[in-house]
Amino acid sequence: MKSWHKLLAAGCLALPLLLSACGSADEASGNKTENSASSESDPNRSTSSQSEVKSVQTVNGEIEIPAHPLRIVAEEYLGSLIPLEVIPVGAPGLTLNNVYFKEALKGVADTGDYGKMNLERILDLNPDLILSANNDNYAQLSKIAPTVVVPWGNLKNAHEELTYFGELLDKREKAAAWLQSYDERIAAARARVEQAIPAEASFSILEVTDKSIFVYGDNFGRGGQPVYQALGRKAPEKVAAEIMEKQWAEISAEKLPDYAGDYLVITSNNLTLEDLRQDPMWGTLPAIKNGQVYVWKEERSWYYDPVAVLSQTEELAAWLAPAV
Template identity: 30%
Template sequence: MKKILLPLLALILVLSACSNQSDNKSSKNEGETKTYVQDSGDKVKIPKNPKRIVVLGATYAGGLEQLDANIVGVADIVDDSKVLKDKFKDVEKVDAENVESVAKLKPDLIITYNTDKNLKKLNKVAPTIAFDYMKHDYKEQHQALGKIVGKEDKANAWIDKWNKKTENDGKAIKDAIGEDTTVSIIKDFDKKVYALGKTYGHGSEVLYDAFGLTMPKTVEQATKKNDLADISEEELPDMAGDYVVTPVAKGSKLSFENKDIWKNTEAVKNGHTIKVDEGIYWLNDPYSLEYERKDLKEQLLKQ
């Protein structure tokens, strides 16, 4: 009997030791950090495997969700998008300007914009990454998020799939509306009218990068410096392409919608205007972009 018990006891001890080593290793990994270089050039120590991320920069919420990051809180503005509202229905919503509401969630990582006025306070709550929105295009943005949460492969896989899919979309659209047909994005905000550049969201990434469509030369020149241009209503005919996309907030109308100068543009007279939901279109995460891709393709092909 002893001959049987002794080997069994030895086996139990070995398994127990292995289990403890595995637990210790797992515990150790949870506490590990890595250095992340901010857009500002500053370095910040962040968790190697963040477990409680609060996303105050709504631009980055969908991307992190697509990468299966551990998000415990997100800026309540995501609910303005019917696409993201569903994705974050079970995640705590916080006021992006209320540091106390963030602290209550005990984050181990906070992600926000470099324009956040509470950066110093947030850094006292948890390591904080402050993105400069204008420093990355949407693909670089997704790669950066992948690097933060250790999911670079998944981020790159999404980009590869997106490139192939949208290349085919672009060919189909150009075959239908013409290779040299121009498309512009014009929106109004706070009593001003703007022509948008190639990376200012609102469908620009889909139209110009993914589909490879052409921007009017007038818009390209006007938006060259700041990626958008404050224009007068009198400039609308010059800025309007063969097709015009107009982002509009839910329940709102374009300030120039009923004015003759707008009605007399070729795009309007030809029925080539596309009104889109600004609540979705201002975002450029994988989920929002997929919605925009399908929506814009459908509307361009049926014009």
């Protein structure tokens, strides 16, 4: 999982927007969503869905895909399918463990390690559509089924992702309804924070490992989307000038004060706020001294799909404005 620094970048039942999706996944025998469970006993059922096709423009040119795919392998963008009530037949193990919706994915096959797809497993699933963000895999995947590649970063936020996949999968109404509720909840969280935190307060998104410190922008996980996009908070000058375009960078401990804002959102699997206070380097930062730090584990911060961003935004708003 540590390779995610260079590769990219509670649970579903707690989210009212996803109750129908979770319920559908739990009722595998009488599935109400457009997923694999209803066709799993007949792996060749997907052939009937391909009688009707449509052409779509992709980074690999115009391709034909099923108009109503039944067996999708989501090598990426699983979190954009869940709001559309589309459950795939397979996805990488890392995305299946997404704490924000993993309860909706019981019975979905593991297609291998993230970034190291298992072609045999994907082939066995007999998909009629594959979604990916890595064009390096296109030649292999497209031999199995029509493959739509949407490179990471092409879709900048929840609206772009849900609108795109709503169009692709003919789920426009579901996408619009989910986004309306998303916008209402994001607006409520943002208003709550604006009442409690001065507009000029700066925020930094950091990750601390055993050997390294990383700083992140507004579209690479670790809390950047909820803080900078959803809540509309500003970054320190150094981050805004250097990080927002490339989205992440490794920094030395000596440079940390240059990138540390008034508030810190830190991903660490080992450190606590007390550890940071006792550390001779971290303890000198104003945010640490003032207790304006949120520390969470990678399992909660790494994901930045629409579902995760919504939950993270409300989680961070509760921290920043607990009594508002």
